[in-house]
Amino acid sequence: MPYGEFFIPNIDMQIFLRMFESVLAENKFKVKERKMVSQNEIFVKAVWGSKLKAFLLKQIMPFANFLKSAQRAGCEASVAQVPGGVVLRMYIVPYMELFDKKEMFLLSQSVVEKWTDERLTTELWEKVINSLMQKGIQLMQVKMCPNCKARNPPDARYCVSCGKEIG
Numbered sequence: 001m002p003y004g005e006f007f008i009p010n011i012d013m014q015i016f017l018r019m020f021e022s023v024l025a026e027n028k029f030k031v032k033e034r035k036m037v038s039q040n041e042i043f044v045k046a047v048w049g050s051k052l053k054a055f056l057l058k059q060i061m062p063f064a065n066f067l068k069s070a071q072r073a074g075c076e077a078s079v080a081q082v083p084g085g086v087v088l089r090m091y092i093v094p095y096m097e098l099f100d101k102k103e104m105f106l107l108s109q110s111v112v113e114k115w116t117d118e119r120l121t122t123e124l125w126e127k128v129i130n131s132l133m134q135k136g137i138q139l140m141q142v143k144m145c146p147n148c149k150a151r152n153p154p155d156a157r158y159c160v161s162c163g164k165e166i167g
């Protein structure tokens with residue numbers, strides 16, 4: 001399932017969060033949960049499931065499986081304020097039909113479902129990333145501190161958390 005970490009320079013966490021949530025809404029995600037993880041970090045969970053289903057069903061009619069299970073997916077993201085910008089960490093995960101929980105391969109998913117889930121989550125991932133870039137959001141690579149695993153801006157020479165030189 002798609003996962004990524006990005007550094008977005010020169011932006012406030014709350015402002016970015018509003019843009020991020022509007023991008024999710026544009027792509028048919030509904031925000032279900034938003035909570036402060038710490039003073040500088042917010043967790044957002046959004047659920048997707050609807051329109052693309054019809055499109056997918058049309059494409060995969062030969063497999064009866066797709067008719068009984070609607071496709072759903074979720075986005076789980078953390079938005080954290082760091083010096084110089086914001087760090088976004090984001091997953092797009094397949095969700096079970098009735099519960100907003102991650103699917104567990106071979107327990108709740110058939111192999112065929114797994115295949116479409118992957119196609120769906122990859123497609124949703126690309127849509128969200130493209131929408132963010134279209135809004136002028138600069139998605140840069142995060143530099144992780146080898147010492148304390150803190151996430152730093154791409155041009156950081158010293159870790160914002162432990163102060164060690166990170167090149």
Ligand SMILES: [Zn+2]
Binds near residue numbers: 145
């Ligand atoms: Zn560090």
